Amino acid sequence: MSYLLTQLANGLSYGLVLGLIAVGFVIVFTATGVLNFAHGSVLLAGAYLVAVLQPTVGFWAAAAVGIAGAALLGVLINAVLVRNLAEANPGTAAILMLGVDILLLTELTRRIGNRVIPMGAPWGADRVEFAGVSLPTSRALAALVAVVLFAALWFLFARTRTGVAMRAAAADGDTASLMGIRLSRTGAAGWALAGALAAIAGIFLASFPAPGVAPTVALSAFAAIPAWVLGGFDSVVGAIVGGLVVGVATALAVGYEAELHVLGSGFGEVVPYLVMILVLLVRPSGLFGSKEAVRV
Template identity: 40%
Template sequence: MTKLLEAFADGLGRGSVYALIALGFVIIYKSSRVISFAQPGFMIAGVVLVTYLVQVSWLGFFGAMLLGAVLIGLLALGIERAVIRPMIGRPIFAIAIITIGLDIVLRTVAHAYIGPLVRHVGDPWGTSQLHLGSVRMDQRHLAAVVTATVLVLLLFGFFRYTRMGLAMRAVAEDQEAALAQGVSVGAVFALSWALAGGLAAVAGSFAAAGVSVDNTFWPVALYALPVIILGGLDSLPGAVLAGLVIGVLRSLADAYVDDLSWLGENPSLIVPWLVMMLVLVVRPYGLFGTREVERV
């Protein structure tokens, strides 16, 4: 029982990171119907930036993370303006491939700044643990859960109660109608990219807490892809829930690795993808996604 609960707690921590990255994917998808494959690039760029910023002594981990998130958000905003905006109206496929190109560039540059040695985000938790009765939980995982909860609530408030949030929901509903009502669709696109970039940087910082950052760190962000498929591409609650589900499933696969030996070593690496494929066979639009109605 302890093992199960520990795996669960561990998974919630991992899952919060996936949920934050997945939220970025979904926000961009909702505003412009594009899956941005550049999210892993923004995440690793954010992490590397934070590892440098944290060396400024008065910033601290949280200061570095916030500043890193803002800077990556601005970078994402600039990239959207320069590269994605001219592509509006072109096939979605072409835009998605451009984001792959962006990802390659961002990732290569970020990796070049990692250099030959590993880097650390300098988080205050390391691998120290918290004892809740007989269950042990990593402090960094608790911190990730708390931060993700705060950010999700902030986002919810933003979408529900602010003018810009209303504009973003309107664009998600119908771009042309929103444009006709005076909503600046361009500003919405820019803001959605900035939000996604900032979220990726924060998520990356928590994923890097307690571990070292090197050239093999970036695939963490790719687990957000099964998450968004599982939750449905256009569902924000779906992204959060599916993020936690995938995180817990990975941790369970790690905890019960002996029972999953038929999946080979490290089954947790492929469990998310297998779950995603199974779900897609049954529900092609994910658990909470909107079924598309096609008109000819």
């Protein structure tokens, strides 16, 4: 029983991290109509900045720079490449994001090489235990930080003028523009917020289970895509729920892989996509998404 509870706890904490990444997808999609397939490279860029700077300035200062750098990278992608394409042709913008992802990932891979750059996180490989459940400290902190950030996002979107402006722009950009809301500003804010969330997720993913920053960290964003689609392209709540569903399903599949040997090794890697397909067969718009959401 304790093993099952541990796997569930691992799945929930991992799912919350996936939720952070998936929420970034949602925010960019609702703010600018773009399927941001460069999100994984932005995540890797933020984690890379933390890893290379932490020996000099310390982990916490490096984390602040990495998060700010990922946010700025998102703003630059939007300002330089996306702003004039997103509304006119979402399909073109999605393909453009694939190209951006390849370019960024190639450059970051060139810089990292075959190394694994230590993240330098102060929690290291420590573990916490509670009621018979043992979790890596990184996972426990990730879950706590994710919950705090989700609460902050709720406050931002529900209680602040900036958040209300972003919601209005997402609901009806033309009407919001006529009411004086600057769509370019709300779009930039959305890309910056998504970049910052990706960097935070990257910090935790690169400290556990990975021993540090490597190009494969960018692939973590692909695991968040099923969570994003599962919850609904345009739903923040759906992204969080989708992340939890995918995280728990993945943890259980990996934890009980021996019992599921008939399905083959590595079954846990395809579980997120299997869950996504099964849900979309019943609810094509996702669990919480609106039916008008654009598919590419």
